[in-house]
Amino acid sequence: MPQTAPLLLSALLLLYCPPALATPTDAAGGPPAGGSASVLSGVRLDLELPDAYGKNHTLAEFADSRLLVVTFLGTECPLAKLYGPRLQELADQYAEQGVTFIGVDANTQDSLAEITAYARRHDVKFPLLKDNTGEAALSFGATRTPEVFVLDAERRIRYQGRIDDQYGVGYARSAPERHDLRAAIDQLLAGQAVAAAKTEAVGCLIGRRRRPDESSDVTFSNQVSRVLQTHCVECHREGEIGPFALENYEQASGWAEMIDEVVRTKRMPPWDAHSDNTEFANERKMPESDKQVLYDWAAAGAPEGDPANLPPPREFVDGWRLPRDPDMVIPIADKPFKIAAEGTIEYQYFAVDPGFTEDKWIQASDIVPGNRAAVHHVIAFISPPEGEGRRGLGWLSAYVPGQSSMLLPEGQARLAPAGSRIIFQMHYTPTGSPQEDKTKIGLVFADPETVTEEVVTLAALEEKFEIAPHAKDHVVRKTKKHWPAGAKLLAMSPHMHVRGKSFRYDAIWPDGRRETLVDIPNYDFNWQNAYVLAEPLELPPGFAVECTAHFDNSKQNLANPDPSIAVRWGDQTWEEMMIGFFEVAVPRGSYQGNRPAAATGPTDEERQRAKGVAESLFQRFDANRDGAIDRDELPSTFRVFAFNRYDLDGDRIITEDEVYEFALHSDS
Known part of the structure; x- marks a missing residue:
């Protein structure tokens, strides 16, 4: 064992705090600004929590610390994983100023071995203790991981909430805009009250230990296990991308309340598509009856039931x-x-x-x-x-x-x-x-010799738009009117970036009838779903699809990197795209590749539009203003996906005439 290990072990302590000795005050003797400090009462001072080595610790071991930062963590929560290294950085930064960091895991589903692995994997060196009974989380009022509490020298809670605002549920900023925990520590060390004494912690609900209702008709063994097998364990199993496994009772029971939350809020399963009449081969909808099973199970305290009623494990390739x-x-x-x-x-x-x-x-x-x-x-x-x-x-x-x-x-x-x-x-x-x-x-x-149809990907793509600063609902539309002869629609897939709000595909039939093929009212950049038709849709002459995208550039969009700027087309996530992809099957030999199909009699409006597309493209990308664009002048996405579409003569440069000609005869 390294020589530093005894020092680390001697530093471990219990996370419970003694009752405050006096009414909370700030450095000037008055009530703290930004909200009163909390006082923990009724906490047993002799209560002990084990460390990874099985040794119990008490609060007395931290008598000399000016501030205690207590963080509730979970070994499987994605946000707790992301913030582990950052907490260690803060612990290192403030150690010489008498600030001690402690981690507590109150999840019933996390073992001491898993806590040790978490510390090793995320290079966390500050003490990590296990709250086996859940009393620590209850005393602090902790509900999520990660959630931090800053305690002053008198062991009063002076700050409670998030670490910063970089990561949240479904979004990640390139850097924090608010350093809430750092600010609280700095203010307290300076003898000041914490300006924002409480913020909302986001992350995973703590898996609380509860007494199951054994009389419940809904148990893990008889119903819940089957619902999870059908809808969840394909991703939520060992070695897959789901942040935690749900294959057995021990794994799932601690997540019962979290499962309830993500299903009610429609974050899981990741499918929020609607249609007038279209059925999808890859639909991930969960029936209301299955949702109710999960709700009832969580409300009953997650009873196990008789293991003899469990279904056979689901097999995967x-x-x-x-x-x-x-x-x-x-x-x-x-x-x-x-x-x-x-x-x-x-x-x-x-x-x-x-x-x-x-x-x-x-x-x-x-x-x-x-x-x-x-x-x-x-x-x-x-x-x-x-x-x-x-x-x-x-x-x-x-x-x-x-x-x-x-x-x-x-x-x-x-x-x-x-x-x-x-x-x-x-x-x-x-x-x-x-x-x-x-x-x-x-x-x-x-x-x-067996191929009769070629499958190709087409798109309705609109590059000319600008989303104003703070715009809550900016609309961009693009209609795809031209299809290869004999084409059949197989699938659709929308693409926007983090300001994407919703996306809809509306079919316009030759007789003028409109029909929604697929509507995604809550577009999520984190889920790049394709919507595969259960039956191919034949596309007759005159058929069109209108794609409608809504963008949210306001501060209410938590994924928005900067609501104060105007946003235009670009391949980086802080820029935007508006693309409606289409998978189509066409008779072999009938598709002409990137060269636009012949057109007759373009209108003045179509000519003006094509001219505008060409001028805009060259204004943006012809950096040396030589009247030609080569690959090195383009961003990576354009080079990969669009260069050959405009390079009609294949000479490895794009001219303004080529862009005009392509745009004139193309609807994307």
Whole structure:
């Protein structure tokens, strides 16, 4: 054991505080500003909490500390993981000023071994203790992890709430705007009252120890386990991206109240799509009856029931989710990509040459993340060689939690021309500790003689918009009017960034009838869902789809990095996009790639629009003003997904005439 271990052990203490000796006052003798300090009463001073080594500790061990920072943590809560390293940084910074940090885990589902692993994984060196009975959380009034309490020398609570505002449920800022815990410590060390004595802690509900109602008709064994197997354990199992496992009673019971909350607020399952008549093959809706089972179980204190009533464990495919072993496996890189422990990680792009010496028809693919805890989503694209027209947007396959494979029916396939590269767009999420990833994709090739339909990805894409500062509901619309002859719609997938609020696809039939194909009223950038039709939709001549996107650039949008600026098109998450993707199947040999279809008699309005698109594009990207745009002048997303669409003659530069010609005959 390192020599510092005895010093660490001697520093561990109980998290309970003695009753205040006097009425709370600030440094000047009056009531503290920003709210009164809380007084803990009725706490047993001899109550002991164990550390990871099984040794119990009492509060007397901290008599010399000027301030105590008590943080309630959980080993599986995503926000507790992200904030572990930051808490240690603060503990190191303030140690010489007499400030001591302590961590408490009050979750019934967390063991001492898991707490030790949490400390090691996130490099947390301050004491971590286990609140086995839940009395510490009750005394402090703690409800979530992470939640911090700052106690003064008289052991009064002078601050309660969050650490800062960088991370929250469903959002992550590039940096904090408010350093609440740091400010509270600085003010108290300076003899001042805490200006904001209480903030709202966000994160996971503490898994409280409760007495189950054994008379309840709803138990884990007879109903809840089946609901979780159907809707949850595909992601919430060991080794998958779900932050905690829900495969057995011991794992699930401590999360009963949290499950209730996320289902009621529709954060889980991650599906919030509606339609007039469309049915989706990959729908994730949870029936109201199943939701009620979870609500009733939580209300009854999460009773276990008779284990004899448990269903058999659900079986999952551990290897490739493909009809046979892949014909080719392509990793994103030769070496693993290193993922930062915290902060925001911009999309990463990896271009891989698979060595296609001949055209390949891809019928199935499966993306396997190398690190399921850190890989949020992956999109793989086919990038044809220079001079080859891009076939749509080149979409190949995607991975989001719970969905990883692309399997087309017999006769359908995607074309990868000889010489094509595979482009991986990787979205990583920090986990609170350094990680590595080496994601890979497996491909199954179709016999070219059997392919009768080519699957391509098209888009309704609007680049010309500006969202005003503080705009709560900025609307952008784009209508896709032109489709390849004989096309059938297979799926739709909207794309916006963190200011995206809602997205809707409305079909406009040749007779003028309108029908909502899919409506996502609460768009979530964290879930890049594709909405796969249960039955393909044939697209007759004159058929159109209007895409309507709403953006929220106000401060009420907690994911908004800066509501004070105007927002335009761009590939970074602090910029915005408005794209409605379409997966369509077309008769083999009928699709003309990136070259726009012939048009007759464009209107003056269409000519003016095309001219505006060309002028806008060159104003933004022709940095050297030489009348041509090459790849180096473009952001990464444009280079990957749009360059070939505008480079009509394949000479590796884009001219204003090419942009005008493409925009004139294209609706996206």
